[in-house]
Amino acid sequence: MLNAFKNHIEKRFPFLKNSRLVIAISGGIDSVVLAHLCHKLNFDFALAHCNFNLRGKESDEDEAFVLDLGEQLDVEVFVQNFDTEAYAEENKCSIQMAARELRYDWFSELAQQLNFDYILTAHHADDNLETFLINFTRGTGLNGLTGIPELNDNIARPLLPFAREAIEAYAEAEHINWREDLSNTSRKYLRNKLRHDVVPILKEINPQLLDSFQSTLEYLNDTADIVEESLNAVAKRAIKDLDENHITFKISEFKKVNNPKAYLFEMFKDYGFSEWNDVVNLLDAETGKYVTSSNHKLTKHREFLILTDCHSELDSESIPINKSVTLSAVEVQKGKVQTPIGILFFDEADALKDNAQTTIYVDVEKMNDPLELRLWQKGDVFQPIGMKGKKKVSKYLKDEKLTPIEKENTWILTSENRIVWVVGRRADERFKVTDQTNKILKIELK
Template sequence: MLVSFKNHINTKFPFLKDTRLVIAISGGIDSVVLAHLCHKLNFNFALAHCNFNLRGKESDADEAFVLDLGEQLDVEVFIQNFDTEVYAEENKCSIQMAARELRYDWFSELAQQLNFDYILTAHHADDNLETFLINFTRGTGLNGLTGIPELNGNIARPLLPFSRETIEAYAKSENIAWREDSSNSSRKYLRNKLRHDVIPILKEINPNVLDSFQNTLSNLKETETIVSQTIDDFLNRAIVKKEGGTVTYYISEFKNQNNPKAFLYEVFKNCGFTEWNDVEGLLEAETGKYIASGTHKLTKHREFLILTDCHSELVSESISLNQPIKISEVEVQKSQVKTPLGVLFFDEAEALRDNAQNTIYVDLEKLKYPLEFRLWQTGDVFHPIGMRGKKKVSKYLKDEKLTPSEKDNTWVLTSEDKIVWVVGRRADDRFKVSGRTNQILKIELK
């Protein structure tokens, strides 16, 4: 196996030879063999072990084993203890998901702080088949059937071509000791059920099932490349604009496809939507109809689909929705105030210039303090500059054909509940500069 591993490194991972590596090590056979192989090749590496404190004394024994292995290989060892059950409860996720998040977050932090170039994990061919079957049984798209990536950012998996059987044979031939995780024998988890009950049957049917699987993955990855390029070309035509946590798409581009649902799936598959018939239904729905997941909201607006990141939406609402920003005369004199949209700058101007999208000029003496910076509200009315009479802000925003997310994120600057400025859009006629103005105030949003 050492010769095959060396050849694989030379072919796929030559860049690992002259870099600083950290190996994610549990104490199990896979990661221990990876450590020994890297030691044989004289790689510059350290070991990183997570103690999830889920198996009592057994977890502590794993930690002690890894420390001993570090001494044996004469490499540095990093240990991190986690209260995994508390994390899972606080984040409302499974123990397995909690352990995964804690593990990779720490590895990333470790690599960044100590300048490790790559993190090596010991995933192998059987792990790859298990992941494929898990995704297959739960339902997935093409990308969920292409297996574990050999290289994902700074995470490298050099054991992926090797089977569990090959790894075990090498460990025994080299008299390598390892730790057995008792939880691996439990059928409680889906991965273990597949490992112990399903995959042995597949190997019985086809002893070369892992080789066949590798060929299938290769074909799927080639197909994925074609699909990815097609979707990239489609998005170049379909995306109208990106702004903050919002992306706007032309509906017509989806309708022009022979299979709109397939394109909807590929574009929005990572947004948490599950009812794809409902997603497709938005193409013909009335303006304002939407579907939502735990992370995103997809809205039909005229000839557009608007994807909003729910987190961004919640953040923007929580900043000042219930707590408008009060701006005192002193703050105006200090010339700048931070807002959720940017910084408001206040400067006295010697002469009047035309209002712009993010700049207005007002009669300073007409302002009453404190000014207030807030989201617009139902019932708000203002006097658009250059027009006679008043207009509801809601009607103005509708006439401007703003998208729902743009409407939701429209702010106003007020004085004694009178709107001075629909920020970034239209000033109010009541505060405009006239021939009687003594002091001109320039208000600019940056």
């Protein structure tokens, strides 16, 4: 196996030979064999072990084993202890997902802090097959069937072509010791059920199963490349504009393709959407209809679909300001207030000039604390300057024909909960400068 591993490195991972590496090691046979192979090839590496504190004494014994292995191989060992159960409960996820998130977050932090070039994990061919079957049984798109990537950013998996059987044979031939995780025998995890009950039957049917599976993965990845090329072409035509807050898509481009649902799925799957029939229905929905995921919102606006972040935190954000424009809650220097939409400048004016979208003039004496800058809310009412009657902010924004993203990012400046300014759009009549005004305040947004 050593020669096969060396040849695989030469062909697929030649850059590892001159890189600083950290090997994710559990103490199990796969990661221990990977460490020994890298040692045989004189790689520059350290070991990183996660103690998830899930198996009591066994977890501590795994940690001690890895420390001993580090001494045996004369390499540095990093160990991190986690309260995995507490993390899972706090983040409302499974123990397995919690361990995965903790593991990879720490590996990434370790690599960044200590300048490791790559993180090596010991995933092998059987792991790849099991992951494929897990995704297949749960339902997935093409990407879920293309296997574990052998290189993903700075995470490399050099054992991916090798079968578990070959790894075990190498460990026995080289008299390599490892730790057995008894939880791997438990059938309560789907992966273990597949490993112990399903995969052996498949291998009995086809003794060359892993070779056949590898060929299938190659075909699927080739198909995925074609899909990606087609998707990029449609995206290039469909995207009207984008910035850090939103992406606007032309609906007409989705309607031109033979299978709009497939393109919508591929375009928006990474944003957490799951109700794909509802997404497809947006193509013919009325303006204002939308579909949400846990962190994104897709809105129909005339002939467009607009993708935005969900502003759960932003919606509740407000910035208090007092009339002297000094408050520790915000950054204020010489009449400047830093806000999420730019800098507000407050300055005394000698004379009145015409209001503009980004500059207004108000009568200071008509304003009272507390002043507050916040996002508009349903039910907000103001008196647009020049009008006698009041108007709902929602109606004003609709009449201005703003897009959903523009509406969601509209802020108002209030005085005792009365709107002084729909910021960047319209001032309020109640605070305008008159012949009786003694002090004029200029407020400008830049």
